[in-house]
Amino acid sequence: MKNFKLVLITLTLVLLVAAPLVAADYSPGNVAYKQTGAPFMGINTRVLGMGGAGLGVKGYYDSFLLNPANLAGSNFKLSIPAITLTAYNPQSILESGSIDKFVDGDTVGGAQRLFNTITQGQGDLLTTDASVVLSVGGFGIAIETQERIMTYLEDSDSTNTNLIAQITAAATVGFGFNIALVPDKISIDLGVTGKGVYKTYLKGQTVSSIINLLMxxxxxxxxxxxxxxxLAAGYAIPVTAGANVNFPFGLSLSAVGRNFNGNYSMEVFPSANTWAEKVLGSSFTDNNPTGNESGTFEYDDGWKLDAGLTWAPKIGSLIKPIIAVDVIDVMSLAGLEDDALTRGFYSQTRLGASVRLLSFLDVRYGLNQGYQSIGVGLDLLVFHLDAAYYQLEYGDNLGDKPIDALSLRFSLLSR
Incomplete structure (x- = not known):
């Protein structure tokens, strides 16, 4: 009996000492942090207005970020800056009356109604993107930052919603060139980009914990x-390669392999101050962390191959139509048969159309996994405004959890 008590006491002491040395699971393997594992891709309002399609759509300052082959023969383009704001669940938020509460000065009431729009599972609340992009003579450079607030709700109680704040910075360099197979008829665009990505995200905070903190x-x-x-922070250096086969009458076939070497090396820090002291050389305030969580982990979402068909006929200067069909992650369709193949193809296909009118107005429409999207672009000299309203699927299967989103992008100089 004494030996049993001695063993029990020893095990308890070991656990008390060792427990703080083991970091909580902040990796994408934890369902609450699943979305942090997605390869970084800035919000592209133009593409989202076309249902997510556009691998072979050239001529825009950010085309090479989707497909490096679009750098081939690129003219001088410079965007300083491009800022995109994306709000999720806008329809539910408007219907909830939360905005009216905020306008009336009822912050608590507005916040309660706002968080009541969040449903069980994964989601997003707000995303802000900013970028500076330059391309000329087949070369491209882009600097991007993104602030994203993700949500995860395990049950139906909205006060248990986990808000996960993530900040990502990325620098992309690329090069593309063209090979003429049949002069003036058939050619191939080839391109490659390398991207240095650094992301940080905080431990998820519930709505109730934030209120208690403020009170x-x-x-x-x-x-x-x-x-x-x-806080978890780390980096990856993914590589993307793309190709376009260009045919007469504005037809092109595209293939893009993305996220090669996409392994993230992550480290967990006890606090934001501890991270700042180690990475930046000084903390934001006096560094007195109240916890001692630490550790490292790695994750890799794996490489994927996307394919697309684009038709951009030249029928005049007043009207310029574009039709695009993309299939995302085509390798995952291998081995599927019958109904499984049909469902897989349907869920991974993006359809989009765009019509440019009078050289200053774009009207867009698309289907993403069967969900409709609409978009509009307006060019006024060096000022450009793009808007898109669309739906994204956050569930495991189509129809499980569609969330609508509204993105607005403002950019200067090149479109």
Whole structure:
């Protein structure tokens, strides 16, 4: 009996000492952080207005970020800056009356109605993108940043919603060139990009924990947040390669292999201040972390092959139509048969159309996994505005959890 008690006490002491040395699971393998594992791709309002299709659509400053082959023969294009704001669940938010509450000064009531629009499972709340892009003579450079607030709700109680704040910075360099197979008839565009990506995201915070943090008058909420919330940060250097086969009458076939070498090396820090002290050389405030979570992990979403067909006939200067059909991750369709192949093809196909009118207005429409999208682009000299309203599937199967989104992008200089 004494030996049993001694063993029990020893095990308890070991657990008490060892437990703080084991970091909580902040990897994408944890369902709450699943979305953090997606390869980085900035919000492209133009493409989303076309249902997510556009691998072979050339002539825009950011075309090479989707397909490096679009750099081939590129003219000088410069966008400083391009800023995109994306809000999710806009229809539910408008119907909830939360905006009216905020306007009336009822912050608590507005927040409650806002969070009540969040449903069980994965989701997004708000995303802000900013970029500077330059391309000339087959070369392309892009600097991108993104602030994203993701959501995860395990049950039906909205106060248990986990808000996960993520900041990503990426630098992309690329080169593309053209090979003429049959002069003036058939040619091939080839291109490759390398992207350095650094992402950080905070431990998920529930709505109730945030309210308690703000209501705690015994300490400074900002100081407590910077010292008390663990953070995961790390980098990857993915490579993307693309090709376009160009035919007469504006037809082209595209193939893009993306996320080669996409392995992320991540580290967990006890707090944002600890991360800043190690990475930036100084903390935001006095570094007094209240926790000691630490550790490292790696993850890789794997490489994928996308294919597309684009038709961009030249029928005059007043009207310029584009039709695009893309199939995402075509390798995953291998081995599927009958109904499984039909469902897989349907869920991975993107259809889009765009018509440019009078050289300053674009009207767009698309189907993404069967969900409709609409978009519009307006060019006024060096000012460009793009808007898209669309739906994305966040569930495991089509129809499980579609979320609507509204993206607005403002850019200067080249479109």
């Amino acid at each position: 705690d008058e015994s300490s400074d909420p900002a100081d407590k947040f910077l010292n008390g919330v663990p």
